[in-house]
Amino acid sequence: GSLTAAEAEGDERAVEAALRPKTLAEVVGQHRVREQLGLVLEAARGRGRVPDHVLLSGPPGLGKTTLAMIIAHEMTAPLRLTSGPAITHAGDLAAILSGMNDGDVLFVDEIHRMSRPAEEMLYMAMEDFRVDVVIGKGPGATAIPLEIPPFTLVGATTRAGLLPGPLRDRFGFTARLEFYDAADLDLIVHRSAGLLGVELTEDGAAEIASRSRGTPRIANRLLRRVRDYAQVKADGVVTHDVARRGLELYEVDELGLDRLDRAVIECLCRHFGGGPVGISTLAVAVGEERETVEEVAEPFLVRLGFLARTPRGRVATAAAWRHLGLDAPPQPAD
Ligand code: ADP
Numbered sequence: 001g002s003l004t005a006a007e008a009e010g011d012e013r014a015v016e017a018a019l020r021p022k023t024l025a026e027v028v029g030q031h032r033v034r035e036q037l038g039l040v041l042e043a044a045r046g047r048g049r050v051p052d053h054v055l056l057s058g059p060p061g062l063g064k065t066t067l068a069m070i071i072a073h074e075m076t077a078p079l080r081l082t083s084g085p086a087i088t089h090a091g092d093l094a095a096i097l098s099g100m101n102d103g104d105v106l107f108v109d110e111i112h113r114m115s116r117p118a119e120e121m122l123y124m125a126m127e128d129f130r131v132d133v134v135i136g137k138g139p140g141a142t143a144i145p146l147e148i149p150p151f152t153l154v155g156a157t158t159r160a161g162l163l164p165g166p167l168r169d170r171f172g173f174t175a176r177l178e179f180y181d182a183a184d185l186d187l188i189v190h191r192s193a194g195l196l197g198v199e200l201t202e203d204g205a206a207e208i209a210s211r212s213r214g215t216p217r218i219a220n221r222l223l224r225r226v227r228d229y230a231q232v233k234a235d236g237v238v239t240h241d242v243a244r245r246g247l248e249l250y251e252v253d254e255l256g257l258d259r260l261d262r263a264v265i266e267c268l269c270r271h272f273g274g275g276p277v278g279i280s281t282l283a284v285a286v287g288e289e290r291e292t293v294e295e296v297a298e299p300f301l302v303r304l305g306f307l308a309r310t311p312r313g314r315v316a317t318a319a320a321w322r323h324l325g326l327d328a329p330p331q332p333a334d
Contacts, residue, residue, distance in 0.1 A: 012224075019192050019220050020066045022073055028191065028216070029184035030063065033175040037067070040173050041074050050103050051075065052172025053126055053153040055111075057160035059299045061217030062177040064156035068107040071154055077103045084113030093118045094133050094146070097125055102149040111155035112162035119167055126153055126170040158295040179214030179303055182206070188219050193238070198227045200238035207243035213256040213300055225250050255304060255323070260288065264297045265306055268316045269324055276313030 021027045024038050037054070044051035054071065056064040072079035080096065087093050087108070100106065108114070114122070125131050129150055132143035153171075157163060160174065168174070180188070186209040193200050200208075200223075208226060212219035223238075229246030230238045251259055263286045268275055271285055279298075283290040288297075298314075301307035306320035321328035 012221075015196075015224070016217070016220065019195055020069065022070065024070055024074060027063070027066070027070065028187045029180050030177060033067075033177065036173065037071070037175065041071065045075065050150045050152050053155070053170060055160065055163075055168065055171035055174040056154065056156045056177060057158070057174070058177030059158060059179070059215070060296060061215040062179070063216060064177060065107070065109065067175075067177075068105065068154040068156065071152065072105040072107075075103065075105065075152070077105050077152075079105045079107060081107045081109070083109040084111050087114045087118045089115065090117040090121045090134075093121050093125075094131055097121075097131060097148050097151075098146060100149055100151050102151075104149070104151045105154060106151055107154045107156070109156045110158075111167075112157045112159070119164065122153075123166055123170060179300065180212075180216060181214070182210050185209035185212045185214070185216070185219045188216050189223055192220050192223055196223070196227065198223065198230075198238060199236065200243075201240065203240035204238040204243045207240050207247070208238075211247055211252050211254065211256040213258065213261075214303065215300075218256070222247065222250070222252065256300075257323075260286070260292070260297050261301060263288075264293060264301060265316055265320045266324060268307070268314060269321055269326060274321065274329060275315040276310055278313045282314055 024034055024041075027034055040051050040054070051071070054068075056067055058064065068081075069079055078101070080100070082096060087096075093114075096106070121131050125148055129148045131146050131148065133146050134141050134143050136142060155163075155167075155171065160168060160176065186205055189200070189205045189208050189212075192198075193205065204226075208222050209219060212222055226238050226243050226246040229249065230236050230242045233245070234242045253262070257265075264282065267282060267285045268277065272282070279294055280290050283293040286293065298307060298309075301320075302309065304319070306317055306323065308315045308317055318328045
């Protein structure tokens with residue numbers, strides 16, 4: 001089928017797309033978000049209007065793009081995809097908006113990274129379905145109003161707190177996606193294995209699920225790597241033992257920590273005595289961008305209870321020291 005062809009080309013993106021749930025009913029977990037969003041869409045359909053603008057926030061790989069696609073699918077509307085960094089000028093946004101049709105869904109990934117002038121144009125487009133296109137510069141500049149057909153904006157961001165208040169306020173529905181629990185990830189691994197034609201045992205699936213960092217994208221990726229391992233080093237079946245050995249090879253530990261997660265806590269404990277240390281300093285020390293440490297590694301470490309954000313900086317918890325097999329320094333007496 002098409003999956004095998006996509007994989008033969010080594011096209012991981014195509015595989016990822018094939019594993020995406022297409023409808024709300026197919027989405028695993030996120031029960032509250034599913035129910036709330038389902039209601040928003042059903043009500044809009046009933047009124048024959050476009051749904052309110054939707055803001056989705058949460059760490060990468062939790063299903064923001066998937067939900068945007070589902071919104072368009074459930075509204076039987078075309079989806080247009082763009083991203084904050086792609087919109088460097090207000091003109092870029094004007095070009096996108098002027099090409100929209102009634103009821104279109106516009107997905108803007110990383111919406112917090114849009115340029116300020118584009119952001120201001122977006123406020124007006126979201127609220128009044130029109131924009132002012134400015135022609136010329138300086139005192140001679142004129143604003144030409146441009147009507148836009150009603151549309152639904154779906155914005156995605158790794159952290160809603162990064163959005164300016166006026167932009168956040170213009171979304172009628174905001175959903176925060178949370179990390180998935182092991183039971184949900186288990187369902188996702190089984191579902192994906194079915195779609196990919198991978199044979200796996202219950203405890204094989206559970207092993208992958210429990211090391212997936214609470215993240216569906218990672219669950220799917222680990223499944224594919226373990227499937228490779230099973231094919232080359234075993235008889236193709238993903239058993240518990242095969243999963244363990246495969247995941248070890250790919251440096252994913254029992255808790256699902258990857259290389260970056262481990263680098264962050266190792267650095268925090270070994271170089272900074274467990275903190276507190278500022279996020280920028282910590283990022284430089286692990287050789288990563290601040291955003292990556294803050295938006296990718298940190299949320300999971302916080303959720304595991306390995307790292308705490310304090311006003312004075314990031315602090316490693318006793319559990320983090322234990323995980324590294326180190327003795328935590330004595331608690332300061334205060
Ligand atoms: P994001 O946009 O938040 O980075 P995506 O929507 O691209 O994440 O999701 C990454 C992958 O994880 C998708 O290919 C999809 O297969 C899978 N996925 C995400 N959320 C779910 C879910 N709730 N149920 C099943 N699979 C999911």
